[in-house]
Amino acid sequence: MLKFLKSFSLKKIFLKKQIVFIFLIFLSFSLLFPSPPAYAQFGVLDLLGTAGKGALWFAQALLGLFLQFILLIAQGVLAIGIALLSGVINFTLSGAVSLTSPDKNEIIRVGWTLVRDFVNIGFILGLIYIGLATALRIAGFELKKVFPWFLIMALLINFTPVICGVVVDAANIVMKFFLGAMANWSLLGEVFSSNISALGDLFTTLSWVPVAKFVFLIVFGFAAGFVLLVFAILLLLRAIIIPLLVILSPFAFLSYIFPYTKRLIWDRWWSQFLQWSFIGAIGGFFLYLSRLALREQAMFKFAIPAEDPALATFMEQIAPYYVGVAFLMVGLFATFSTSAMGANLVTGFAKKQGLKALKWGSKKLEQGTKAAAAGIGTAVAGATKGIKEGRGVKGRVGGAFKGAFTREGREKGREATEKWLERRHLVRPGFYEEKRRKRLKLDEEVKRLENLPTDRLYEIMKRRGITTKDVAAKIASFEILSKRRSLGGDITTPEGREKEELAKKMVPLAKTYGANLKEMLKARPDWAETPEKIKEQIEGMSPRQVRLNVQPQALRNIDVFIALDLSKIRDIATRGTEEQKRALVEAPFTREGRITRESFTWAEQHRVLTEAERSRIRRFRENLAETEKNPNLNRFFGAIPGSRRRIPGLITRRPR
Amino acid sequence: MANQKAKQEIVFPEEVSENISKILKRYELEEPLKKVEEKLYQGKLSPAGIIAKTTWQLAEGKIKMGELPALLQKKLNIPAETARKLTKDIKREVVDLAEKIPEKVPSAPPEKPSPEEKPSPRKDIYREPIE
Numbered sequence: 001m002l003k004f005l006k007s008f009s010l011k012k013i014f015l016k017k018q019i020v021f022i023f024l025i026f027l028s029f030s031l032l033f034p035s036p037p038a039y040a041q042f043g044v045l046d047l048l049g050t051a052g053k054g055a056l057w058f059a060q061a062l063l064g065l066f067l068q069f070i071l072l073i074a075q076g077v078l079a080i081g082i083a084l085l086s087g088v089i090n091f092t093l094s095g096a097v098s099l100t101s102p103d104k105n106e107i108i109r110v111g112w113t114l115v116r117d118f119v120n121i122g123f124i125l126g127l128i129y130i131g132l133a134t135a136l137r138i139a140g141f142e143l144k145k146v147f148p149w150f151l152i153m154a155l156l157i158n159f160t161p162v163i164c165g166v167v168v169d170a171a172n173i174v175m176k177f178f179l180g181a182m183a184n185w186s187l188l189g190e191v192f193s194s195n196i197s198a199l200g201d202l203f204t205t206l207s208w209v210p211v212a213k214f215v216f217l218i219v220f221g222f223a224a225g226f227v228l229l230v231f232a233i234l235l236l237l238r239a240i241i242i243p244l245l246v247i248l249s250p251f252a253f254l255s256y257i258f259p260y261t262k263r264l265i266w267d268r269w270w271s272q273f274l275q276w277s278f279i280g281a282i283g284g285f286f287l288y289l290s291r292l293a294l295r296e297q298a299m300f301k302f303a304i305p306a307e308d309p310a311l312a313t314f315m316e317q318i319a320p321y322y323v324g325v326a327f328l329m330v331g332l333f334a335t336f337s338t339s340a341m342g343a344n345l346v347t348g349f350a351k352k353q354g355l356k357a358l359k360w361g362s363k364k365l366e367q368g369t370k371a372a373a374a375g376i377g378t379a380v381a382g383a384t385k386g387i388k389e390g391r392g393v394k395g396r397v398g399g400a401f402k403g404a405f406t407r408e409g410r411e412k413g414r415e416a417t418e419k420w421l422e423r424r425h426l427v428r429p430g431f432y433e434e435k436r437r438k439r440l441k442l443d444e445e446v447k448r449l450e451n452l453p454t455d456r457l458y459e460i461m462k463r464r465g466i467t468t469k470d471v472a473a474k475i476a477s478f479e480i481l482s483k484r485r486s487l488g489g490d491i492t493t494p495e496g497r498e499k500e501e502l503a504k505k506m507v508p509l510a511k512t513y514g515a516n517l518k519e520m521l522k523a524r525p526d527w528a529e530t531p532e533k534i535k536e537q538i539e540g541m542s543p544r545q546v547r548l549n550v551q552p553q554a555l556r557n558i559d560v561f562i563a564l565d566l567s568k569i570r571d572i573a574t575r576g577t578e579e580q581k582r583a584l585v586e587a588p589f590t591r592e593g594r595i596t597r598e599s600f601t602w603a604e605q606h607r608v609l610t611e612a613e614r615s616r617i618r619r620f621r622e623n624l625a626e627t628e629k630n631p632n633l634n635r636f637f638g639a640i641p642g643s644r645r646r647i648p649g650l651i652t653r654r655p656r
Numbered sequence: 657m658a659n660q661k662a663k664q665e666i667v668f669p670e671e672v673s674e675n676i677s678k679i680l681k682r683y684e685l686e687e688p689l690k691k692v693e694e695k696l697y698q699g700k701l702s703p704a705g706i707i708a709k710t711t712w713q714l715a716e717g718k719i720k721m722g723e724l725p726a727l728l729q730k731k732l733n734i735p736a737e738t739a740r741k742l743t744k745d746i747k748r749e750v751v752d753l754a755e756k757i758p759e760k761v762p763s764a765p766p767e768k769p770s771p772e773e774k775p776s777p778r779k780d781i782y783r784e785p786i787e
Contacts, residue, residue: 570670573670575667597697620693621690621692621693622689624692624693625689625692628696628701629673629677629702629708630668631672631673631708631709631711631715631754632672634705634712637701
C-alpha cells in the first residue's frame with residue numbers, strides 16, 4: 001500500500017519526464033492557441049468535428065480540476081499570510097508585551113537582572129585589579145585611559161533597558177505611523193471572491209480565457225501569500241530578538257570599555273540592535289506603500305486591448321493587485337538590504353556626526369531603495385551560482401542563501417552573468433572587470449585615501465564591510481598598502497601578526513572585487529596561489545626589482561627562497577635592508593623550510609624525484625650555501641659556534 | 657649587524673662569495689652542497705662559512721689580522737703555513753673589498769618602490785653576477 005502511495009509522490013511524478021512533457025504540451029496548447037468564439041466557430045475546432053471538440057473539452061475540464069486544486073492552495077497560502085500578518089501587526093502595535101522594559105516583561109526582568117548581576121561582579125573584580133595595579137605601580141597609561149569609561153559603564157549598565165527603550169520606542173513611533181491605519185489586509189483576498197464565479201466557465205465554455213484567469217490568480221495568491229508570510233515572520237522575529245538583545249545589553253555595555261572587546265562584542269551588538277529595531281519601520285514603510293497601491297486601484301487601471309471583453313475586464317481588475325504585490329516584493333528585498341544600511345545611518349548619528357551623517361544616510365537610504373530593485377536581479381543570479389556550486393541538497397540551499405543574501409555571493413552572481421554575456425559576444429571583453437571597478441568607484445577611493453598613514457589604512461581594513469562604500473574603502477586601503485609595500489607585519493610581534501592576518505584575509509575579497517593584484521604579488525609573491533606561480537612571479541623580476549619590491553615577510557617563505565637565484569640573493573645581501581637579509585637567512589630554518597627539507601630527504605632516499613623536484617633541491621642547496629658563504633648574510637646565523645648573536649624565531653640547534 | 661658603536665655599516669661587494677669559493681678551491685677546502693646543508697642544520701659551519709664569519713669579524717675589528725692564521729689553523733684543521741697563506745689571500749681578495757659606510761643606515765631604510773631608484777649616496781658597487 002505504502003509502496004503504491006509512494007509511486008504517486010510529487011518527486012516521482014516530476015521525475016517522469018514523459019508526464020511532465022505531456023502536461024506542458026497540454027498547457028501550451030491551452031495558452032498559445034487561443035480560440036475566441038468567432039475563430040472557434042469557423043476555425044480549427046470545426047475541422048476537428050464533434051468528437052474532437054468533445055475530447056478537447058474533456059481535456060480542458062481535467063485541466064480545470066487540476067487548476068482548481070492548485071488555486072485552493074494558493075488561496076489558502078494568501079489567507080494564512082493575511083491572518084498572520086494582521087495578527088502580528090496587532091500584537092506589535094498593541095504594546096501588550098514590552099520589548100525592553102523589565103517591569104512589563106517577565107523574561108526580560110529575570111534574564112536582564114541575572115546578566116546585570118553577573119556583569120557587576122566583573123566590575124568589582126575590575127576595580128580590585130585597578131586598585132592593586134595602582135598600588136603596586138604596574139598600572140600603565142592604557143589602564144588610566146579606560147578608567148573613566150569603566151566608571152561611566154558601571155553606572156550605565158543599570159539603565160540599559162531605558163537606553164534600549166528610547167531607541168526601540170523611536171523605531172516604534174515610525175512603525176506605528178506606517179502600520180497603524182492598515183491592519184486590514186483582507187482586501188487582497190477580494191480578488192478571489194469577485195472572480196471565483198467566472199472561473200466556472202472553464203467547465204462550460206471551450207476557451208483559453210478561463211485557464212488564463214486561473215493562472216493569474218494562482219500566481220497572485222502564491223506571491224502575495226509568501227511575501228506577507230515573510231513580513232509576518234520578520235516582525236515576529238523582531239519581537240523575539242529585541243528582548244534577547246536587551247537581556248544581553250549589560251554585557252555589551254561592559255565590552256565597550258576595552259578596545260578589543262568593543263570591536264568584538266559592542267559593535268556587533270549595537271549594529272544588531274539598531275537593525276532589528278528599525279527593520280519594522282523599513283518593512284512598515286513598504287507595506288504602507290503597497291496598501292496604498294491597493295486602495296488607490298483606479299490609478300493603476302488601464303485599458304487592456306483584448307479580443308475577449310471578459311478577459312479585458314479581468315486583466316483591468318487584477319492589474320492593481322499585481323502592482324500591490326510588486327510593491328510588497330520590492331519592499332521585502334529593500335527591508336533585507338536596507339536594514340543594515342539604516343542601522344549604519346543611525347550608528348553614524350550616534351557617533352556624533354550629527355546632521356551631516358543624517359543627510360548622508362538619507363541619501364544612502366534613497367539610493368538603497370532604488371538599488372533594491374536592481375539588487376533582486378543580482379540576488380537571483382547569486383542564488384543560481386550558489387545552487388550550482390553547492391554540494392548536496394543542504395549545500396545547494398546554503399549556496400542559494402549565501403548567493404542571494406551576502407555581498408560576495410551577489411558579486412559572484414554578477415560575475416557569472418556578465419562573463420556569460422561576454423562569452424556570447426553580447427558585451428565587449430573585459431566588460432565585467434571594467435564595470436566592477438567603476439561600480440565600486442575604486443579609483444576615486446584610492447585617491448581619497450592615499451595620503452593616510454599606514455596604521456589608519458589598517459584600521460579601515462579592519463572595519464566590517466556593511467555598505468558598498470565600506471567595501472570600496474577596504475579594498476582601496478589594500479591597494480595603497482600593496483603599493484607602499486606595507487602588506488602584513490613582523491610575525492614575531494603580536495601587532496605584526498595581527499596585521500599579517502588582516503592583510504592576508506583581504507586577498508580573496510580583493511580578488512572578488514577586482515583590486516589591482518599585480519602590486520600585491522610584487523610585494524608579497526608568497527601570497528600567490530601555488531609554488532609554481534610564486535616561481536613565475538619571482539623569475540619575472542630582475543634582482544633590483546626583487547630587492548625594491550619584495551617585502552621581508554615574503555622572503556621568509558621557503559617557496560620564495562627557492563625561487564630566487566644567486567644574483568638576486570647577492571643583490572639583496574649587498575644592498576637590501578637589514579630585514580630582507582635576516583629574512584633570507586631565516587627562510588630555510590622556518591617550519592616550512594624544515595618540512596621542505598625533510599620531504600627532499602625522503603624523496604631522495606626513495607628515489608622518487610621528478611626533474612622539477614631535483615631542480616628545486618639544487619636551488620635550495622645553492623641558495624643556502626650562498627647565504628652561508630656571503631659575509632653580508634653569514635653574520636645573521638645565530639647558530640655559529642661561539643657567536644652570541646641569535647635570531648629570534650629561528651629554528652636551529654646550538655652546538656654543545 | 658653593523659657595529660652600533662662605530663656607527664658604520666660594512667658592506668661587501670657581490671663578488672665576495674665568488675672569491676671565497678675560489679680560495680676554497682685553491683686550498684682544496686671546498687665541500688659539496690649537501691654536506692654544507694647538513695652542517696648548517698647541525699649548527700656547524702662549513703669552511704666557506706668559517707671564512708665568511710672570520711672575514712666579517714675582521715672587518716668589524718673584533719679580531720686582528722695577526723690572530724687570523726692561528727684561528728684558521730684551528731678551525732679548518734690545516735697546517736700553519738697553509739693558514740698563513742690563506743690569511744693573505746683572504747685579506748687581499750675578501751677583507752680589502754669591504755666598504756665601511758660611516759653614517760649608519762637605519763635598520764629599515766624607507767626605500768620607495770618607485771620605478772626610478774633614487775641615486776644612492778654610496779658608491780655604486782653593482783657588478784654583473786658571476787655564475
